[in-house]
Amino acid sequence: MALVVAGVLVGLLGGTAPALADPWSASSSRSATVSVATTGSRLQLLSGSGAVTADGAQYSLATVAGSMTGFVELVNTSSVPATVSLTTSMGSLVASTPATVCSQSWVLPAGTCPGTSTVVALTPVLGSQTGTWSSPGLLDPGSAAHLRVQTSGVVGTVTLTTNPVVPRPGGQDRTTA
């Protein structure tokens, strides 16, 4: 009897459990990548005097004497259309308005505007003058606003500083674009 019990136990322990069949299932999938827009702008010196910082955030035109001119572009480096903006400041209360925006590229070297020009208005603030300008509409990625910065006979420094861009409004249907 003991021999029989032992045999059964050995059989149970040594035997393999019945294999479970894989479920009869299958799947199908699709995937797509999505990415978020980038926003930004930078100043580029096209021609003339002055200098732009390495990050493109500021342009400076220091005047010692005489008349100096610089042609600068404010480029929309965003990946989406955006409104670009800058602030002009000048450490003098006696100079005339130094910055003018042209709706098209300035014609060089004559420095004439083939389109519509807009003077960046300045307001006196604590011994200096500042003014802010924004593009009248959305600029496409890579497009630029065209500026001419000019000083005449006044000792001082004119600076242009970029402001944060405002991208096109969000909440748009992007199903087909």
Added chain:
Amino acid sequence: MTATVTDTETAHTHRRSRGRLVGAAAVAVAGVSLIGTGAFSAWDATASVSSGNLGAAVVTPALVDANGGAFTTAVANLLPADYYYRYVDVRNDGSAASTFTGTVSATGDLAGYVSVDVVSCSVAWTAPSGTSTCTGTQTVLGSGTPTTATALTVAHGSIGNGAAAAQHVRYKFTFAATAPATLQGRTGSLSATVSNTVVGGHDRTGG
């Protein structure tokens, strides 16, 4: 009285035994030879029947682009609150109706920032743009924001086999209106999966 066996009796007995053995052997040989010639064949017969063809089930779910678009089309330059639609037909190309389950998973930097609304229409959606409409009955299959750790579960329900029984599904993906500016330029991936499992153990006596 003591019995005495003589040599003559012993010899007679031995001769008798040998004779019986020879006789038995002769009968055995004759029987075997009779079997071999079929002289004793039984009165039996055989009848058989075969079943009809037996076929194992096929499990084949399919996600088919629908409504003029492609699920795999990438979307770039998302801004907060931007959204887009993707349309698919969830089709059961298998051999039997079964219950489908689905998931929408997100990977990459945008996981947790794209909400998903999954709706089915009882008839095909009308147009390929975001203004598509359902002229039949809409059913919400799932809604939520998948994260890297947790996919959104989509309850497709039972779908019959064949193209005519396809389920017309619209996914709406919405980039979070509160997405932080630190996500600028980041990318991610969104995947939709459908699967089905057929269950056996049914009485198929009737077919």
